[in-house]
Amino acid sequence: MPEFNFTKSSYSTPSNECLEVARNIPGTIAIRDSKSPTGPILRLTPTTWTKFTATLNTP
Template structure:
């Protein structure tokens, strides 16, 4: 399996905690905590990630 290519949120500030997201694997969006890069990874279908981020924008 290819390795996830994580990027930090565009809302993050340098040196602060944030989520990192990888979208380089087909049919998968991977999410992890930036302060624990070797910790657990949440894997979601792209539609679930889209729905989640849309719900954040709506609030």
């Protein structure tokens, strides 16, 4: 299985309170807690990721 290449958000705080996202595996968006890089990874489909991120921009 290929490895995920995680990227930390530019909005990350100095204490690393942020999510990291990997989009390098086709058909999978992987998300993990930047404070726990060896912890669990949430895997979403691109459609689910798009729906989730769309909810972040609604009032």
